[in-house]
Amino acid sequence: MTLLKLDVFSVRNIHSATIQPAPNLNFVTGANASGKSSLLEAIFILGRARSFRTQYVKQAISFEQTQLIVAAQHRQHHGSVSNLGIQINAKQTEIRIDQENRQKADLAYLFPVQLIQPKSYRLLDAGPQNRREFLDWGIFNHNRNFLATWRRYSKAVQQRNVLLRTRQTKQLPAWDKELVEYGNAVNTFRKDYIQLLAPVFLQMASHFLDTAQIDLRFSAGWDEHLSLEKVLSLNLEKDLRYGFTHAGPHRADFLTFHNKRLAKDYLSRGQQKLLVLALLLSQVSLLNNEAQNNCCILVDDLTAELDTENRSKLLKYLADLGCQVFITGTGLSDFGDLSTLNNYKVFHVEHGCIQEL
Numbered sequence: 074m075t076l077l078k079l080d081v082f083s084v085r086n087i088h089s090a091t092i093q094p095a096p097n098l099n100f101v102t103g104a105n106a107s108g109k110s111s112l113l114e115a116i117f118i119l120g121r122a123r124s125f126r127t128q129y130v131k132q133a134i135s136f137e138q139t140q141l142i143v144a145a146q147h148r149q150h151h152g153s154v155s156n157l158g159i160q161i162n163a164k165q166t167e168i169r170i171d172q173e174n175r176q177k178a179d180l181a182y183l184f185p186v187q188l189i190q191p192k193s194y195r196l197l198d199a200g201p202q203n204r205r206e207f208l209d210w211g212i213f214n215h216n217r218n219f220l221a222t223w224r225r226y227s228k229a230v231q232q233r234n235v236l237l238r239t240r241q242t243k244q245l246p247a248w249d250k251e252l253v254e255y256g257n258a259v260n261t262f263r264k265d266y267i268q269l270l271a272p273v274f275l276q277m278a279s280h281f282l283d284t285a286q287i288d289l290r291f292s293a294g295w296d297e298h299l300s301l302e303k304v305l306s307l308n309l310e311k312d313l314r315y316g317f318t319h320a321g322p323h324r325a326d327f328l329t330f331h332n333k334r335l336a337k338d339y340l341s342r343g344q345q346k347l348l349v350l351a352l353l354l355s356q357v358s359l360l361n362n363e364a365q366n367n368c369c370i371l372v373d374d375l376t377a378e379l380d381t382e383n384r385s386k387l388l389k390y391l392a393d394l395g396c397q398v399f400i401t402g403t404g405l406s407d408f409g410d411l412s413t414l415n416n417y418k419v420f421h422v423e424h425g426c427i428q429e430l
């Protein structure tokens with residue numbers, strides 16, 4: 074899927090801009106604070122209805138404005154063109170697909186966006202929440218039944234925690250039942266997904282690292298020698314004391330091993346970054362294989378984190394992938410030798426104004 078035309082209104086310092094991006098690589102250059110990340114943020118908002126920079130997406134609305142709009146003409150892999158749009162003000166978010174009001178999930182399925190930014194490289198050593206989000210985004214795109222199951226599970230955990238805090242133990246069994254049913258389902262989705270992702274990831278990792286042995290190990294969020302039901306009953310006293318549910322899929326995680334050693338503890342920072350790149354791109358590759366559901370890839374600040382050799386490896390990989398990609402840098406030289414690339418476009422940003430070069 075490809076953005077044929079993109080309109081951005083009142084996103085950070087971009088007041089009004091229209092671009093017609095290339096179907097593959099798009100380089101976005103400009104000085105610091107010119108608005109490069111704001112352009113990527115606008116595209117991210119179009120796909121995910123949230124910002125990757127701030128907790129509240131309304132913070133991306135330009136100062137002095139009351140709403141932001143991002144709209145696009147978008148071609149799907151089978152050739153049909155649709156019009157996507159998102160409008161956000163302080164109170165609400167409105168999503169339109171071909172003039173009809175739709176949900177955030179509809180937009181996210183239609184326009185999957187994968188982001189690579191300096192913060193992404195903390196995936197291995199940040200908290201498990203980040204790795205769960207990583208997994209769940211992949212599963213969300215892989216299986217349409219996941220979202221409803223995940224929502225039921227999250228609601229059950231929230232309700233159970235309220236009951237624990239207010240000591241309403243009589244109602245606990247009903248929510249435990251719900252939690253166990255949907256918790257097991259979420260766990261199965263995640264395990265199945267990891268099984269699919271692992272071989273793609275290993276292949277990708279060998280592209281970026283002179284790789285030795287790499288392993289992904291999933292932990293469900295409880296001791297799986299026991300059933301989730303059993304664990305809930307064993308933990309009940311502790312859960313009541315602290316007022317929250319200690320075990321379950323909301324505590325799931327996965328660890329990455331390199332030569333049987335925990336990658337985050339032994340690999341250099343550069344190697345860890347390459348491993349994270351391999352993880353993020355393996356999700357994209359899986360998505361492409363499964364549904365030709367070409368993902369849009371946003372790479373914010375390419376130079377910040379990679380040396381020249383790895384930068385050119387990444388660029389070559391992205392060029393061959395066939396996805397639409399937007400990459401920011403302060404100048405064209407940041408991207409290295411572009412002479413072997415075809416059909417790319419360069420956009421220059423200055424004080425929020427975007428010009429195709």
Ligand SMILES: Nc1ncnc2c1ncn2[C@@H]1O[C@H](COP(=O)(O)OP(=O)(O)OP(=O)(O)O)[C@@H](O)[C@H]1O
Nearest residue numbers: 085086105106107108109110111132133134135136
């Ligand atoms: N809500 C807002 N309204 C208007 N301007 C904003 C808003 N939030 C941030 N800005 C400003 O927008 C400008 C562009 O920021 P942006 O992060 O997009 O720049 P950038 O080109 O990616 O910079 P860098 O290369 O330093 O990362 C900055 O000057 C920033 O202070």
